[in-house]
Amino acid sequence: MHFGLSETQQAIKNSARQFLAAECPMPQVRRLMETETAFDTALWSKFAEQGWTGIIFPEKYDGFGLGMVEMAAALEEMGRALVPGPFISTVLLAGTLLDHAGNEEQKRKYLSAICRGEARSTLALLEQSASWDLDAVQLEGKGLPKGGSLPDGGYQLNGEKLFVSDAGIADFLLVAARIEGELAVLIVPGNAPGLEKMATPGMDLTRRLYRVSFTNVVASPESLLGRGERARQALEAALEVSCLGLVAEMVGGLQSLVDLTVAYAKTRKQFGRPIGTFQAVQHQCADMLALLEGSRSALYYAAWTLSENDPAARTAISVAKAYASEAYRDAGNKSIQVQGGMGFTWENDAHLYYRRAKASEIAFGDATYHRERIAQSLIDRQPSKREASLAAD
Amino acid sequence: MDLNLNPQETKFRDELRAWLQSNVPDDWERHRLSDSMEDRFQFLCAWQKRVYEAGWAGVAWPKEYGGRGASLMEQVIFTQEMAAAGAPPMANILGLALIGPTIVAFGTEAQKKRYLANILSGEEIWCQGFSEPNAGSDLAGLRTEALLDGDHFVVNGQKVWNSYGWAADWCALVTRSDPASQKHKGLTYLLVDMKSPGVEVRPLRQLTGESEFTELFFRDVRVPAENVLGAVGDGWNVALGTLAHERATLGVSAQIAMRRQLDRLVELSREMCRNGHRASEDPLVRQKLAQSYVENEVLRLNQMRAVSKIIQTGAPGPEGSILKIGWSEANQRFQATAQEILGPYAQLTEGSDLAIDNGAWSYSYLRARGNTIEAGTSEIQRNIIGQHVLGLPKSY
Numbered sequence: 001m002h003f004g005l006s007e008t009q010q011a012i013k014n015s016a017r018q019f020l021a022a023e024c025p026m027p028q029v030r031r032l033m034e035t036e037t038a039f040d041t042a043l044w045s046k047f048a049e050q051g052w053t054g055i056i057f058p059e060k061y062d063g064f065g066l067g068m069v070e071m072a073a074a075l076e077e078m079g080r081a082l083v084p085g086p087f088i089s090t091v092l093l094a095g096t097l098l099d100h101a102g103n104e105e106q107k108r109k110y111l112s113a114i115c116r117g118e119a120r121s122t123l124a125l126l127e128q129s130a131s132w133d134l135d136a137v138q139l140e141g142k143g144l145p146k147g148g149s150l151p152d153g154g155y156q157l158n159g160e161k162l163f164v165s166d167a168g169i170a171d172f173l174l175v176a177a178r179i180e181g182e183l184a185v186l187i188v189p190g191n192a193p194g195l196e197k198m199a200t201p202g203m204d205l206t207r208r209l210y211r212v213s214f215t216n217v218v219a220s221p222e223s224l225l226g227r228g229e230r231a232r233q234a235l236e237a238a239l240e241v242s243c244l245g246l247v248a249e250m251v252g253g254l255q256s257l258v259d260l261t262v263a264y265a266k267t268r269k270q271f272g273r274p275i276g277t278f279q280a281v282q283h284q285c286a287d288m289l290a291l292l293e294g295s296r297s298a299l300y301y302a303a304w305t306l307s308e309n310d311p312a313a314r315t316a317i318s319v320a321k322a323y324a325s326e327a328y329r330d331a332g333n334k335s336i337q338v339q340g341g342m343g344f345t346w347e348n349d350a351h352l353y354y355r356r357a358k359a360s361e362i363a364f365g366d367a368t369y370h371r372e373r374i375a376q377s378l379i380d381r382q383p384s385k386r387e388a389s390l391a392a393d
Numbered sequence: 394m395d396l397n398l399n400p401q402e403t404k405f406r407d408e409l410r411a412w413l414q415s416n417v418p419d420d421w422e423r424h425r426l427s428d429s430m431e432d433r434f435q436f437l438c439a440w441q442k443r444v445y446e447a448g449w450a451g452v453a454w455p456k457e458y459g460g461r462g463a464s465l466m467e468q469v470i471f472t473q474e475m476a477a478a479g480a481p482p483m484a485n486i487l488g489l490a491l492i493g494p495t496i497v498a499f500g501t502e503a504q505k506k507r508y509l510a511n512i513l514s515g516e517e518i519w520c521q522g523f524s525e526p527n528a529g530s531d532l533a534g535l536r537t538e539a540l541l542d543g544d545h546f547v548v549n550g551q552k553v554w555n556s557y558g559w560a561a562d563w564c565a566l567v568t569r570s571d572p573a574s575q576k577h578k579g580l581t582y583l584l585v586d587m588k589s590p591g592v593e594v595r596p597l598r599q600l601t602g603e604s605e606f607t608e609l610f611f612r613d614v615r616v617p618a619e620n621v622l623g624a625v626g627d628g629w630n631v632a633l634g635t636l637a638h639e640r641a642t643l644g645v646s647a648q649i650a651m652r653r654q655l656d657r658l659v660e661l662s663r664e665m666c667r668n669g670h671r672a673s674e675d676p677l678v679r680q681k682l683a684q685s686y687v688e689n690e691v692l693r694l695n696q697m698r699a700v701s702k703i704i705q706t707g708a709p710g711p712e713g714s715i716l717k718i719g720w721s722e723a724n725q726r727f728q729a730t731a732q733e734i735l736g737p738y739a740q741l742t743e744g745s746d747l748a749i750d751n752g753a754w755s756y757s758y759l760r761a762r763g764n765t766i767e768a769g770t771s772e773i774q775r776n777i778i779g780q781h782v783l784g785l786p787k788s789y
Contacts, residue, residue, distance in 0.1 A: 001395065001396055001397070001398065001399075001402070001466055001697070001700075001701055001704070002394065002395045002396075002701055002704075002705065003394065003396060003694075003697045003698045003700075003701035003702075004394065004698065004701055004702065004705065005394065006394065006395075009394070069394045258783075262783050262784070262785065265785060266784070266785060266786070273786070274785075274786050276779070276785035276786050277785070277786045277787070277788050278788065279772070279775070279776060279779070279788050281785075282775060282776060282778075282779030282780065282783075282785050282788060283772070283775040283776075283779065285778075285779055285783050285785060286715075286718075286774075286775040286776075286778035286779045286782075286783070287775070289715065289778055289782065289783060290715040290718060290719065290778070293695060293698075293715055294691040294694075294695060294715075294719070297691060297694035297695045297697075297698050298690065298691055298694055300394055300698075301396070301690075301694045301697075303394070304394045304395075304396055307394075316690075319686070319687050319690045319691070322683070322684075322687050323687050323688075323691055368680065371679070371680050371683035371684055371687065372676075372679060372680070372683065374683040374686055374687065375679035375680070375682060375683040378659060378682060378683060378686050379659055379662070379663070379673045379679060379682060380673075
């Protein structure tokens, strides 16, 4: 048994750290934060050169063919550096959807473009209900007759999507819709007529959210990625992979919070000595470390089960997301508290992580959502004989 | 990352599982809750003997001293499988988990030959004499003195919180052999025969009503100089070895015991009513059960990571020091959750026919209170993390 990164996995992590220290240091993060989309084309091209944009996809589609543990190791560093932009939206959400449900032609056209770093994308899933439950998808996709607005028929989309990350820079969107009552995913160009993208500014300044409305948006028959069970399975897979990647980022963010808080406690002096001398401060730092390491253990276990196609993966991902969601927020609180007034200033980096922690907590379901998922596997299994007899009474 | 067991580990696990299936006594739960402490101890001694005779005791101990000579991973598998099978604990738990490994690390050849096999068979039960009335968290302030007189040390002083002191044949005793010394210097680790003249054992009744612990009094107790473990004056280092084992090993069985209780709590929640429907259908109950599961999983995974780190590098990593806080505080939260979900019945104790599981839940609630104190308080553990892991300046 080896519970830890292999030499290769550690090398991936180390090189990601070095690369990001050079290419995306905090001043760069703050510069991008002030832009409209928090996106930088030059930086994205460098990600592609590193192979990150195709990290988990087959080489056949210009991917890098690595596994979930390697992905988590790289994402941990991105979260540590607070990398802005559409990595999770494009690579993990859209990429995984295409990889799971796309036909050969769709993969060659769209997945390869993502892997090569030529296209940005995202998933438009949530609606007014703000529910991560796939049954909540309502956006209407109407089948068009052949010889109508499109010679081969197709679909007409009407409705609204909310909390769509990075939609503003997406070359194409993957849209969850309902066609004749059936769940479906369609590929819609970012500039499709009738598609409107409005920024909805949120707490996390490094990642933009949008409201996307669809007014008679026409999609060709070839744009259908999948329907029914195929669409559901692909969406579930994309959400699991993305959730795992997000937890990896969260662990990296936690690491950063621990590092910057401990560094402050060692140097800031009050009452003539470093505040880190005081146990009230030491104990907060110790708790932050425990939150970090617990999140990290849960992350790599989840990554490993997913890479092994272990049926335990679903619950393991929920455990990691439930734990890290509260851990990251809590560590953000402690970090700012330990740094006192300095921690509450705009110039201090703690609030950037505190903001990211909140957005990450919400994305792909918060702790309450994932605890209910865990409860379903822990509680709602086959009742024991004794329970069955009690129920019969 | 590779969490699969290798063929040898798989074989070990399967053989152990098969043995446990036909050997774990099915009346342990009854003995646990209803026996007097002494009767229960006799039961556990018989069980340990059986485990020893079947060759499962001291999995990672060297073969030449009666162990199995297997890997640390197999030792962990042993602990996991024992707990998962609902097997009783070993009677000589301190000898097996703490003092034996310290003797393996620091003992002379003669000491290893003399003590180890008897620890494994349970023939000689051990307790440890570390804390004193005025040296608890500040263990290095201990004052029990051991003065050399010819080829013997003469021991005078008082120890406290000695688990199994009432059953022990031997005591691992940390003493101050240099009266002029301060703190960590001048300490000596002695192996003391509890039948020596001048040793007095007094039971210490704890808040659960039991007397797991004792106070030990030493009045001019003569201990042969050959019973020094490690070097004279190096007792602090030897004791740290024991404490490291304590932190590294206690967590595995604590986590699994908690998981078994959680599974039982889930079962009970399906049978119990709350607001007109099954408790297991109540959203708040579901959230709390799931949170207990999350915390338990994080404990399990932290523990696995720590073991893996010891196997790869020979030393526990930073995650090792957070295990103690982890299991002790998680268990207290879990016990509070269980009390809340089970409602008024959960407070009833053993002996009441209305008590759930014969009072197991009220007992475990009270017993858990000690978890954040025993084996180093949560405050001391946080100091250790702050100062020795994160490198913050010393506060005392």
